[in-house]
Amino acid sequence: MNGKRPAITIFGGTGDLTFRKLLPALYNRMLSGSAPDGQDIIIIGRRAYTDAEYREKAREWVKKFARLPYREKTFETFAQSIRYYRMDFTNLEAYPALDTFLDEQGIETCVFYFAVAPRFFATIAEGLFQIGHAQGSQVILEKPFGENLDDARALNARLEAAFGAENIYRIDHYLGKEMVRNVQTIRFTNPIFADAWDAKHIACIQISALEDVGVETRGGYYDHSGALRDMVQNHLFQILSILAMERPAAFTPEAMHEEQLRVLRALRPLTEENIADQVVLGQYDGYREETNVAPDSKTETYAALKVFVDNDRWRDMPFYIRTGKKLGRREMEVAVVFKSPSPDIAPTVLLVKFQPTEGVYLQFNIKRPGDFEDIMPVKMDFCQSCSIANRINTPEAYERLLSACFHGERSWFSQWDQIETSWKYVDRLEELWGDRTPAAYAPDTAGPREADALLEQDGHHWFREPEVQ
Incomplete structure (x- = not known):
């Protein structure tokens, strides 16, 4: 990724996938020294959390599910990179305000992670299509990709129009x-x-x-x-x-x-x-x-x-x-x-x-x-x-896949x-x-x-x- 302030922006930041897999994976990457310097984590959710409240929730899940040992000092550093943004991502009129928020945070490049049900993919893509931070950004999608062949084709066409085929990462953990x-x-x-x-x-x-x-x-x-x-x-x-x-x-x-x-x-x-x-x-x-x-x-x-x-x-x-x-x-x-x-x-x-x-x-x-x-x-x-030693030294699936996306290694994705x-x-x-x-x-x-x-x-x-x- 290019830019001075990279970020990963997670839609569905209050769901099980984020708590059980993504946050622990991002913590593990920081602890192992493989995270990009200065990477922010922008969490998007509908619930009324402050940054501090969300970070405490994240602490619980990192303690429970991280592969590497929980270390208070490391977690505090990790927690400072987390920003919580309350948003109804189904409301297309809310996306310009998200663009403004990312500007205020000094974010220059983003990876957008769709950690939501597939039925929301097209809506989020439509919203991001409006904002400057999404132009040329990478997008990670959870499976299943579409609900049938026709639905998958329509979704793929919309995403490729919005982000370009080379920037879409369809994750299969x-x-x-x-x-x-x-x-x-x-x-x-x-x-x-x-x-x-x-x-x-x-x-x-x-x-x-x-x-x-x-x-x-x-x-x-x-x-x-x-x-x-x-x-x-x-x-x-x-x-x-x-x-x-x-x-x-x-x-x-x-x-x-x-x-x-x-x-x-x-x-x-x-x-x-x-x-x-x-x-x-x-x-x-x-x-x-x-x-x-x-x-x-x-x-x-x-x-x-x-x-x-x-x-x-x-x-x-x-x-x-x-x-x-x-x-x-x-x-x-x-x-x-x-x-x-x-x-x-x-x-x-x-x-x-x-x-x-x-x-x-x-x-x-x-x-x-x-x-x-x-x-x-x-x-x-x-x-x-x-x-x-193998358990400690072997990255888990989401760690590998996040790293692969950040480095543009497409063989890890469908x-x-x-x-x-x-x-x-x-x-x-x-x-x-x-x-x-x-x-x-x-x-x-x-x-x-x-x-x-x-x-x-x-x-x-x-x-x-x-x-x-």
């Missing part, structure tokens, strides 16, 4: 996770994986993002979104594209983007004939009684998909994707299940764990020790997050043509699904039984790391 970024290293720098990363050697790849909680206070948002729009269209398709991409000619943002886009464009289309064999949507018992959820809602809280990438490397090998709420555990991981030489021999499995534990698990086969000839599976387990391609797939899925009722499942279970059958019809099952004995 999963892309900032350490082990997601590590997938490329694991795959491309280890010949034992690089030379066997194809349908000839791999039976299936499973991508799982499981949550133990329900919709909690987000019923109003979630009932208009569901698991497909909330997780599959963005996070999980992005991870799929990283897993399946060809090795780029160079590890530049442009080359990586092109290879990921080729994967998404190679997804086999869903049809009336194959949707029943490739898609399972579910809803946990009690969802319709949640706050702000329609009593007759057919919104899915669980989604499992069987996806094919129709290219020479992956043709006819299934990628299984699942995500859902109230599944009894919080877990995000990728299981690469290699083909077994015999039905009675356990497959070799590479498990990359993203959360809550970060690490790599490898299951492979040996002869049982002693005077036996039978074969047994054993494991090697690398837990990256088990090391205190690009418009990737989003458009993903939306085409999900829109077609929802069109084919129509008004069907999602399969019911009990809370704290693994989801609907139909999701197990999705794999069993191909001779597979969802991989679960064996419990420690």
